[in-house]
Amino acid sequence: MAIIVRLDRMMADRKMSLNELAERCDMTNVNLSNLKTGKMKGVRFETMDAICKALDCQPGDLFEYVKEE
Amino acid sequence: MNKNIETLKKRTKGDSLCCFFAVVIAFFMTISELKAYIVTEGNNPEHLINSMYGIFAFVIMLLMGLVLFDLHKNGKPFSKKIINLIRAIAIVTIFAAIVPDSFTPILDEVYHVVTKNSAVYIKLDIGSVLCVKNIFISLIGVVIGISTEIFVYGRALQDDVDSIA
Numbered sequence: 001m002a003i004i005v006r007l008d009r010m011m012a013d014r015k016m017s018l019n020e021l022a023e024r025c026d027m028t029n030v031n032l033s034n035l036k037t038g039k040m041k042g043v044r045f046e047t048m049d050a051i052c053k054a055l056d057c058q059p060g061d062l063f064e065y066v067k068e069e
Numbered sequence: 070m071n072k073n074i075e076t077l078k079k080r081t082k083g084d085s086l087c088c089f090f091a092v093v094i095a096f097f098m099t100i101s102e103l104k105a106y107i108v109t110e111g112n113n114p115e116h117l118i119n120s121m122y123g124i125f126a127f128v129i130m131l132l133m134g135l136v137l138f139d140l141h142k143n144g145k146p147f148s149k150k151i152i153n154l155i156r157a158i159a160i161v162t163i164f165a166a167i168v169p170d171s172f173t174p175i176l177d178e179v180y181h182v183v184t185k186n187s188a189v190y191i192k193l194d195i196g197s198v199l200c201v202k203n204i205f206i207s208l209i210g211v212v213i214g215i216s217t218e219i220f221v222y223g224r225a226l227q228d229d230v231d232s233i234a
Contacts, residue, residue, distance in 0.1 A: 031234050032234070041229065042233040
């Protein structure tokens with residue numbers, strides 16, 4: 001897909017582990033891991049809100065659009 | 070969402086226990102009807118018909134109990150296992166409408182041949198097989214079978230929801 005999840009980059013910038021973020025966002029590790037690896041089809045606004053709050057970032061920081069050739 | 074699943078799990082625990090209780094009742098009903106048939110030396114085939122209905126009630130309630138138990142375990146009604154179990158209930162219900170009245174004369178004659186050594190004379194009454202009651206029961210089975218299509222669509226939606234973080 002042309003939308004790439006940059007969650008791993010944001011987590012590395014904030015030096016936050018997957019477990020810690022999952023705990024802060026009230027999500028399961030499996031769900032967050034699937035989101036990080038781009039296996040999910042979509043994200044709820046409330047999930048995005050929790051992630052942005054935990055990582056102190058904007059939704060645009062979490063996603064990137066790469067044009068497919 | 071999680072709260073709804075927890076509520077569903079709690080609710081279906083009691084329901085599945087009720088179903089397994091009904092399975093036990095159906096089992097004893099079948100046994101008592103068979104016993105009554107043997108005690109009357111096969112003179113009342115009504116007991117044999119009732120015992121066959123008892124067997125079908127046993128199987129249907131067992132399948133329903135498995136559906137509810139799976140629901141209690143996973144908290145999600147739209148799974149392949151539940152769809153297959155409900156389809157099985159539909160098929161068993163259709164058979165429950167046809168089998169008791171059509172097979173009882175055969176079993177009755179077999180019983181008489183074994184116990185009394187009388188000649189085999191099977192009289193299959195199509196009128197009693199295709200009576201309003203049996204047609205109604207088989208239509209209920211058809212309706213249950215068709216309703217599984219709702220579960221098939223529900224499963225597709227469930228897969229979609231599960232892939233949203």
